Amino acid sequence: MTKIPLLNKEDIVKRVPGINPDDVVSLISHLNSIIERRSVPLYIFFNPDLESHAKNMGVEPKSIFQSLNFLSSYFSDQVKHKVIFDQDGIFYHLQEEDLKELNEHNRLHNPDDPRIIYERAKDLVRHAFVIGLDR
């Protein structure tokens, strides 16, 4: 998998004030050490993965989140935030129309069988930063 380009700490300080440049650079190195061995995308779920990566790196989970948020803006082709339905043996990235349904009606249709409808679906989805997703 393609590595995330390294950034210069001084550029980060100037470009994104308020974000810890040491944590951003450490995170890029940490993620690259994982993804260089992978051929499939890396999922970092808000819970529990932020905490486990933070523990491995010796930084605060909040800073990991902030750094990932920045990376998903700066390297939007490589790092993306996704809303995922992970239930009943289905692992599915919500598309725009699913998000709209979720937002407006708090429900989702089973992607394999649209006759099956999940109510209170906001309780069923998970959020993740995904690295190395093509689209």
Place this chain on the structure above:
Amino acid sequence: MKPSDLVYLKSLGIDLDTTLLYGATPAQIIAYTRQKILSVINDVEKSAKEYKDLGEDAISSIIATALNQTMGLVAQREANSRGHVDLTITAPTYAPEHTFQYLGEAKVWSTKQYCIDGFEQLMGYITGRHKNAFTIIYFRTQECDNQFKGYVEELLQKKGGSKISLQTRYALTGHTHSSTAQVEIDHFATHLPKPV
């Protein structure tokens, strides 16, 4: 998001706006960002004395820092979009597929024409896909409100467009971009008078 995820994020001090987490529309994100900018400006104005010797770059960095603490927004300085834009705000956790990009031009007040030139710069940075952008004017003078109002009125007179809203230290104007797209520009004024 599972309640446990939300509780977990809050325990980290990450307070995302849950109404925006599921494919928010650009209009919803703009409204949210606008409120955040107004809130940050309000806080900055309360500490005006601390910033008495700061220039435009430093004040813009303070505003970007505060916006970055919201966790939902990412505020970048001097990002490239047909030139170096003073402030570029994105919302990767709120906007589907990075459809939200809110560009802003900052100016320290000197004359109406200087700030109108700033507006022109902004219109040069945005493309037809940017439906919203903003200017932010830092008033280091003792007077602010009448000058801001005069700037908005002269801007519309010289550059065309429509006045959608004009309040104390905030205005919203509508314009036709060179791409023929209709754009709305938020104008924020921040009063940071130098002590007499």
